[in-house]
Amino acid sequence: MELIPVILSGGVGSRLWPVSREAHPKPFMDLPDGQNLIQKTFLRASRLEGVVEILTVTNRELLFKTEDEYGAVNKAKLAQGFILEPFGRNTAAAVAAAALQLEATHGPDAQMLVLAADHLIQNEHAFAAAVANAMTLAAEGWLVTFGIQPTYPETGFGYIEAQKSAPLNGGLKVARFVEKPDLDTAQGYVSAGNYYWNSGMFCFRVGTVLDELREHAPDVVAAVARTIDQSRLTSSSKYRCLALNADAFAEVPDISIDYALMERSSKVATIPCDIGWSDIGSWNAVSELTQPDENGNRFEGEVLSHGSRNNYVNSEGRLTALVGVEDLLVIDTPDAVMIAHKDHAQDVKHIVNQLKACSHTVHLLHRTVHRPWGTYTTLENGERFKIKRIVVKPKASLSLQMHHHRSEHWIVVSGTAVVINDKQELMLHTNESTFIRAGHQHRLMNPGVIDLVLIEVQSGDYLGEDDIVRFEDNYGRTDK
Template identity: 75%
Template structure:
């Protein structure tokens, strides 16, 4: 049985602001061990026996960032295919699109293992064993989900009610899915013993999945089919890239795979498992990954404390100090600080909503912004000027572009730059500089084998990121 892991890399993780933002969401957040969740997920999927391809469904703006993370794992022999969404449309659309692609490439008998890119699994051996059990049931036509054995009454997760009187080979038949309960109900679920946390991971035979989707979610299937018919497909070696057409994709119903299918089908089974699973859904959950000291404090970064207990501080870039406080979450980033009581960790998402409604960029961008060619960091800005640190990866190139309102002064710090300024082409070495006037077409390339690091000083009446006209771009971002 061919198994194709499908990594679902959607969602923002607004409860983990200010580290998680729309252009740098939760799967890319560094954990205390130095890795992030999307890299861990890819490694976990790639390590399963006989896997030859990993398919990822993600936002097209995160494609290059995701590819960079996968490249660090180093599994070049694996096919790495992508379905690139113009915007999020919930999990039913993503699962349906992935299933149709797997069917086309591998046939209806292939198995899909659907994994979330932002979940942590600490017991890899138990996870692999659970997948083997799921494969057996999926091959028999069951829609298989993974139920996490509940250790305590958790009100932040949905639950799976399994039928202990109908055991299956390695699993149980599902009675129903239950929404997030209140505390008393959650206690009853834990005491009952047949309720499991809904992990949001699945295993399907593609043919069985598509048959059930056509029965219970025909509109989803029809619109996903229409979207794929209008979408751009590119292939490179063994890899396949499907860029979904935005207008058609916007007509797909915005519904989760749970609501669209899993709660309605009679063919749903659950594999109970204890795999060290967490969805890292809040700063409280993140704090549990850090060892506490004698005062119950958990610190990431350089932190001093006096008469402070049971706090979590994440301050990797600046010295932080706590005096006489308890039960606080303190999250420090270069451009935003979060201070919250631990009892209100779930309410951080309301701050993100306020930022969005006010148009504040802090919900969207960090001071350091990743691009397909590298990254830039805003160092300082004021009236009529902005200063950036730009890093261009070896062999990478910015688009051929022009700005209406700003001029730019480039200074090379390390590496070598190839500059195109209207009809001139020339090289800049370390400690050399050049000036690009507003209205001039220009391009920056790194022809070297090490990172090109530059300081860019912008000046002009308007310095917004939308003051850019792209004429040519190797990453498909040209305006026309």
């Protein structure tokens, strides 16, 4: 039986700011073991029996970053597909697009396993067993959820109520879904024994989920189908990619798969499971991945502590010192520091909202920004000037572009650069440079087999990243 894991990678994770940002969201956060959540999800999915392909639904701006992260762990060269959303439209749209695409490529009898890119599952053996049970029920026509056995009365999760008198083959029929409860209600759910945390993971037969969507959410599936009809499907030796049409996608209803389908269908079952699941929804959850010292402190990076207890510090870039403090979260990045009491870990999102309200870019970008061709790091930013460190991957190329308001001076630090500067083509080596005037078309290429590193000095009246006109681009980013 064919199984296609569908990885949904669309959330920002604002409660994990300042590490998680819109251009570098939660799935790409490195964990203490060196892997990030999206890599762990890909590996966990690829090891399941019957998997023939992994399909990822993500924002189009994150395609090349996702490709890089998968490439670092996809040693078996498993087939991949991507559905690229121009903007988020919630999970019903993502699931419908994946189901329609899989129906076209694998047929209605294939099964899809919907996974979030930013969840952690520590018991992979138990997870594989739960998936096998789910596939059995999905083949019988059930829409299967994974209900996590609650270990405490959590008020931050939705719950699934299962019918005790309706056992199925490895699972239970779902009576209802309930919203995030207050503490007393959550305690009652845990005591009852038939309530489970709603993990947001699902398993369906492709034909079944489409039939149920057409019955219970016909506006969603119809709008997604119209979008696909107007979208571009491309294939390469690396992957198949469906880039959704933005104008058509804007007409798709913004609704979750729970509201659109799971709460309405009578064919919903759950697999109760204890798989070491966490949605890593706050810095408290992240801290649990690090072993505490004798004072209950958990440290990532170089940290000194005196008279301090039960703190978590994530500070990879510089020394952090704690003196006489307790129960704090300290998250240090090159351009932002967040300090919160552990009891208020969920409130970090309010800081992100304030940053958005005042249009501060620190909610959007890190100082180091990933691009399809490599990275750039802003070293200094002053009035009428900006200094960047640019790293271009071997054989990669920036777009042929032009800026209206700034000039640029490029100095090669290491590697070899091929530069188009107005009508000239130059080859630059270490310590060589070129000056590009505002209004001149230019391009930077790395013809070598090692990274090209250079320093870029910008000067001008306006230095925003939106002052760019692309004429040619290897990554489909040219302006219309």
